[in-house]
Amino acid sequence: MIILYDVPMRFPQPWAPNIWRIRLILNYKRLPYRTAWVDFPDIEQTLISVGAPPTSFRPDGRPVYTLPAIVDPFGSPTQPIVLSNPAIIAEYLETSYPARQIFPEGSRAVQSLFVHYVQETFVKPLLPIMVPLTHQRLHERSQTHFPLRAATPQPAGPGAWRAVQEQFDFLAAMMDKNGPPDGDGVVAMGQDLTYADFAVCSVLIWIEKVAPHDGWVRVRQWNGGRWGQLWERCRGYMDVF
Template structure:
């Protein structure tokens, strides 16, 4: 017997992620947190949860709701992070992607994802990605993501009927390309004092992780119809961004 065998294992962070039929995680909001954990070299493991079990699972661990409806009812969504590394008896339990990102940056300041002086601009950039950039993708990606869920999770949404792929496929992808073209023009403004690929000059940051999380979603749900298109757009810019972020795509 090793003389170290009785030493308790050090607590590590738990990331609650969405279970799918694919062995690879794909949900973009959750990938943003996975990127930060990997970039900061924090030890963590993943707990996979099916859609029908999300609320019950999160209530059981004492997670806060990610938001609240206008009538006051709580909304429970993933990701959720449980961090017992500071105090195993009273771990930090956090919901909402942006809240988790802020917590991880404040608690683990080494290897910052918000370089000094960029927090406000990055927050606006990420808001744009969430609220504007992804909108034309939703009619394409939501049906494909639904198909990738386990049967039980698919059934959970069938009360309103399974979502279908848009009839005007090429028109839908043209609307997506308009957003990519616009963002490419904006990022080109960094070419004079940066590398023109990442959002904050030379080093990857939270903004890049938010955008690359969308690329992962497309690559894993629409590898042929989507990612093969996008990798050719804007002179291969998005493949170069993917390569810059690839070192932080570990899945634990």
């Protein structure tokens, strides 16, 4: 079966949005897989050992290895397919396992731009809140390897959640354009769950797992309860194997 590499908290529970995005796709496509837990200090050596390509390169040319990563033993007739970039993994899974598609015909470019916005803009105000909370829940080895001062450039101030809500309000206004009769206003492509929805829902899961009593209790009610509805739409694909 496919192996999905993930970073645990102090007990094996997934939290990372980029990795949840891939887990949701695997579950949605009903692909058999298992999770391999890797603490931050072990990521580079683990990925090198399985032949994963670097996720990116530093300015000095040194490779950077990050999760998610997958190993698909049936991806090639001669050898396993090993990938380590969430966008590349998503496209690979869609191409190799087209049943229950996440990229409806003609939507790949638009959805890729949508997900880029989620990654680069939508989540930015969340980082000063969520990174310190996540850091507290990591294993001690991972906390030491991933110092908090390097993880977040500024503390969360009184207006932190207000800045987060502004991004949610903007996204809600865009998705309102999918209202009846073209869609239900909850999912990005109008009617069915797609890659874009899994990108947003993975952020919701991060909040629900790491800040259930402060963050999730408020986020799920914003914009008329839209985000709680999207979370519920994805709930059937949140199993962890």
